[in-house]
Amino acid sequence: xxxxxxxxxxxxxxxxxxxxxxxxxxxxxxxxxxxxxxxxxxxxxxxxxxxxxxxxxxxxxxxxxxxxxxxxxxxxxxxxxxxxxxxxxxxxxxxxxxxxxxxxxxxxxxxxxxxxxxxxxxxxxxxxxxxxxxxxxxxxxxxxxxxxxxxxxxxxxxxxxxxxxxxxxxxxxxxxxxxxxxxxxxxxxxxxxxxxxxxxxxxxxxxxxxxxxxxxxxxxxxxxxxxxxxxxxxxxxxxxxxxxxxxxxxxxxxxxxxxxxxxxxxxxxxxxxxxxxxxxxxxxxx
Amino acid sequence: xxxxxxxxxxxxxxxxxxxxxxxxxxxxxxxxxxxxxxxxxxxxxxxxxxxxxxxxxxxxxxxxxxxxxxxxxxxxxxxxxxxxxxxxxxxxxxxxxxxxxxxxxxxxxxxxxxxxxxxxxxxxxxxxxxxxxxxxxxxxxxxxxxxxxxxxxxxxxxxxxxxxxxxxxxxxxxxxxxxxxxxxxxxxxxxxxxxxxxxxxxxxxxxxxxxxxxxxxxxxxxxxxxxxxxxxxxxxxxxxxxxxxxxxxx
Ligand SMILES: Nc1ncnc2c1ncn2[C@@H]1O[C@H](COP(=O)(O)OP(=O)(O)O)[C@@H](O)[C@H]1O
Ligand SMILES: [Mg+2]
Numbered sequence: 001x002x003x004x005x006x007x008x009x010x011x012x013x014x015x016x017x018x019x020x021x022x023x024x025x026x027x028x029x030x031x032x033x034x035x036x037x038x039x040x041x042x043x044x045x046x047x048x049x050x051x052x053x054x055x056x057x058x059x060x061x062x063x064x065x066x067x068x069x070x071x072x073x074x075x076x077x078x079x080x081x082x083x084x085x086x087x088x089x090x091x092x093x094x095x096x097x098x099x100x101x102x103x104x105x106x107x108x109x110x111x112x113x114x115x116x117x118x119x120x121x122x123x124x125x126x127x128x129x130x131x132x133x134x135x136x137x138x139x140x141x142x143x144x145x146x147x148x149x150x151x152x153x154x155x156x157x158x159x160x161x162x163x164x165x166x167x168x169x170x171x172x173x174x175x176x177x178x179x180x181x182x183x184x185x186x187x188x189x190x191x192x193x194x195x196x197x198x199x200x201x202x203x204x205x206x207x208x209x210x211x212x213x214x215x216x217x218x219x220x221x222x223x224x225x226x227x228x229x230x231x232x233x234x235x236x237x238x239x240x241x242x243x244x245x246x247x248x249x250x251x252x253x254x255x256x257x258x259x260x261x262x263x264x265x266x267x268x269x270x271x272x273x274x275x276x277x278x279x280x281x282x283x284x285x286x
Numbered sequence: 287x288x289x290x291x292x293x294x295x296x297x298x299x300x301x302x303x304x305x306x307x308x309x310x311x312x313x314x315x316x317x318x319x320x321x322x323x324x325x326x327x328x329x330x331x332x333x334x335x336x337x338x339x340x341x342x343x344x345x346x347x348x349x350x351x352x353x354x355x356x357x358x359x360x361x362x363x364x365x366x367x368x369x370x371x372x373x374x375x376x377x378x379x380x381x382x383x384x385x386x387x388x389x390x391x392x393x394x395x396x397x398x399x400x401x402x403x404x405x406x407x408x409x410x411x412x413x414x415x416x417x418x419x420x421x422x423x424x425x426x427x428x429x430x431x432x433x434x435x436x437x438x439x440x441x442x443x444x445x446x447x448x449x450x451x452x453x454x455x456x457x458x459x460x461x462x463x464x465x466x467x468x469x470x471x472x473x474x475x476x477x478x479x480x481x482x483x484x485x486x487x488x489x490x491x492x493x494x495x496x497x498x499x500x501x502x503x504x505x506x507x508x509x510x511x512x513x514x515x516x517x518x519x520x521x522x523x524x525x526x527x528x529x530x531x532x533x534x535x536x
Contacts, residue, residue: 172380176442179338179376180393180449181369190392195383 030266037263040256049260055226057246062257064264066226070143070236071212071268073229074222077147078154078211083204085151086158087193090203093159094166095188106163113156121220124149129221136233141223144232149217154207161206165199166192198280205276209269215240239265288352289314289453289483290335295349297330299342304330306507308349312500317479319494319515320487322504322530328487331504332455335485336372337365370397372453373446378462379438381430381445386413386422389430389441393449408448416444417474436467443474447482454478456486460493472497491531495519503527 041049044062052063093102093109128148133140169192177187193200215238223235224245237245243258243265250258290312297305305327312318312335320328333339334351337358350357358368370393381389390409391399399405409426413419418440422433430441439459446454456475460468475484475497488494494501495515502512503524511518511527522528 170380172376172378173382175338175341176376176380176382176445177392178341179336179369179374180396180445181366182392182396183366186396191382 033259033263033266036256037260040253040260041263043253044257044260049257050264053228055242057250057254057257060253062253062260064239064242064261066228067237067239067242067261068264068268070222070226070229071238071240071265073143073236074146074150074218074238075208075211077143077232078150079204079208081147082151082154082207082211083158086155086203086207087162087200089155089159090162090166090200091188091193093163095184095192109156109159109163113160117153117214117217118220120149120153121217123152124217124221132233138233139223139235141221141235142233143222143229143236145221146218146236146238147232149221150211150214153214153217154210157210158203158207161203162196162200165196165203168199169195198283201276201280205273208272212269212272213240213265215244219244239268287314288312291350291352292331292334293350293352295331295334295347295351297327297334297339297348298346300344304507305334308509310502310509310512312483312485314483315479315481316499317475317484317486317497318500318502319498320485320502320504321489321491321494322510324489326504327507328504329457332374332457332485332487334359335453335455336369336374337363338369338374340365366396370449371451372455373449373451375439375442375446375454375456375459377458379435379442381433381438381441383429383431385427386430386433386441387426389445390448393445397449412444412448413441415447415478416440417470418444434467436463436470439463439467439471440474443471443478451482453483453485456484458487458489461489468493491519503530505530 040062044052049062049064050068051065052061053065054061054063055066089109093105097105124145128145129140129142131140132138132142132145132148136144173191173195174187177191178184182190218238219241222237222241224237224241225235226237226242227234229236239261242261246254247258288311290310292308292310292312295305295308296303308331320332322328330339334347335353335358339345339347347359349359351359353368353372356363382392384392387409390412391405394405394408399408410419410423413422418437421437422441425432430438433441439462443454443459460471463471472493475486478484479497479499486494486498498515500512501515501518503510503518503522503526505526511522511524513523518527519531522531
C-alpha cells in the first residue's frame with residue numbers, strides 16, 4: 001500500500017519533469033529566436049525588413065517581402081492542390097472503400113507521412129521539375145513545382161486527420177439521412193462531411209503548417225531566386241529556404257537577418273494557428 | 287385498411303435468425319405499438335418496414351412485406367422513395383449538426399424541392415405539426431444541437447414529416463427523454479395518428495396503453511400476440527403475453 005503510493009508519487013514527479021522539459025524547450029526556443037532576431041530588426045528597422053523587396057547581403061540590404069510572398073504563394077498552391085485531394089481521399093477511405101482495401105490503404109497513408117522530406121524533394125527534382133519544364137517551358141524550377149511537391153507532402157496529414165474525424169462522426173447522422181430517403185452519396189457529402197468540418201479544418205491547419213515550414217524539399221525544386229512570384233512558372237524563394245541556403249556562410253548582420261527571417265516565419269505560423277483556433281471557437285459557440 | 291401486410295417474414299443477421307415467420311397486418315391511420323423484452327426483434331421488424339435493414343451487412347430477409355399492395359422487399363423497390371413515404375424517428379434524437387431550418391429542409395431538398403417559399407412553408411408546417419414551431423420560430427438559423435433533448439426529438443419528428451410521408455416509424459422515441467418531454471411526445475403521437483400510420487416500439491407498457499390502438503407482443507423473434515390494445519392488456523390470450531404485461535419477466 002505505502003510502497004504503491006511512493007511509486008505513484010515518484011512517477012508523478014517524473015511526468016511533471018518531462019512536461020517541464022517540453023515547456024522549457026519551447027520557451028528557450030522563443031527566447032533564442034527573439035533575442036537573436038532583435039538586433040537585426042532594430043538595425044534594419046522592422047518595417048523596412050518586412051516590406052523591403054531586395055535581399056542583397058553584399059550591400060547589407062535585407063528585405064524579406066519577396067520571401068514572404070514566396071512562402072504564401074507555395075503554401076496557397078499546396079493547400080489548393082493538396083486539401084481537396086486529401087479530403088476526397090479521406091471520404092473515399094471512410095465511406096466508399098471496400099473494408100479489405102481500406103485495411104491496406106490506411107496504414108499506407110500513415111507510412112507516407114513518415115517519408116523524409118528530402119525524398120519528396122528528390123522526387124520533385126527528378127519527376128516534377130522536368131514535367132513542368134516539358135509542359136509549360138522554362139526551367140521547371142517554379143512555384144508550381146514547389147506547390148505540387150508540398151501538396152504531396154501534406155497529403156498524408158490531411159488524409160489521416162480528415163479520415164479520423166470522419167470516422168468519429170456518429171452513425172446516427174448517416175442513418176438519419178438515409179431514413180429520409182437520401183442516397184449514400186448525398187448522405188456522405190451533405191451530412192457526414194459537414195459534420196466533420198471542425199476536424200477537417202484542423203487537418204487543413206496542420207497541413208498548412210507543414211507546408212509553410214518545409215525547407216529541404218522546397219530548396220531542391222524552387223530555383224531559389226529571391227524574386228516576386230508573379231506567375232506559377234517563375235522560381236521562388238521562401239522564408240525557410242532563405243535561411244537554409246545562406247546560414248552556412250553568413251556572418252554578422254547577415255546572420256542576424258537570417259535569424260530575423262526565422263522570427264517572421266515563427267510569427268506567421270503562430271498567426272495561422274491562432275486564426276484557426278479563433279474560427280473554431282466561433283463555430284463552436286454558434 | 288391495412289397499410290402493411292407482413293407475410294412469413296424471416297430475417298437473419300448472418301446465421302442468427304432475428305425474426306421467425308412473422309405474419310402481421312398493420313392498419314392505416316392507427317397507432318400500432320410493438321412491445322416485448324429487449325432483443326426480441328422489435329427494432330428489426332420496424333427497420334424492415336423502410337428497408338433500413340439494408341444498411342446492415344449480411345442481413346438477409348425472406349417472405350413478403352406488402353405496402354400499398356407491392357412487396358417492398360423486392361429488388362425492384364426504390365428504397366429512397368420508400369423511405370420518403372415511410373419516415374423514421376430513432377431512439378436517440380439525431381438532429382444533424384446544422385441549423386434547425388436546414389435540418390427540416392434537408393429531406394424536401396433531397397426529394398427535389400428547390401423553391402425557397404415552398405421550403406419555408408414546409409418548414410413552418412412540419413414544425414407546427416410537431417408542436418415545436420412556437421419554441422423555435424425565432425431561432426430557425428441557430429444550430430439544432432442547442433435544443434433540449436425533447437425538443438431535438440420533436441425536431442426529428444418534424445424532419446420526418448417534412449417529406450410528407452404516409453407512415454411514421456418510431457423506435458423507442460422517448461426512452462432517452464425526461465417524463466415531461468415524454469408526455470409531450472405521447473400527446474403529439476395521439477394527434478399524428480389521425481393523419482399518419484404510426485408504428486412505435488416501446489419499452490413502456492403504460493405508453494403502449496396510452497397511445498396505441500393496436501399492440502403487438504414479441505418474444506424471441508416471434509409475434510406471440512397481436513390485437514386491439516385494450517383487449518390485449520385486459521385479456522391476453524397467450525399466457526406469455528399475460529406474464530409479460532404483468533411484469534413477471536423481461
Ligand atoms: N446489426 C446486427 N447484427 C447482428 N445482430 C443484430 C443486429 N441488430 C440486432 N441484432 C440482434 O437481433 C436481435 C433483435 O434485435 P433488435 O431488433 O434490436 O431487438 P429489440 O429492438 O427488440 O430490442 C437481438 O438478438 C440482437 O442482438
Ligand atoms: Mg430496439
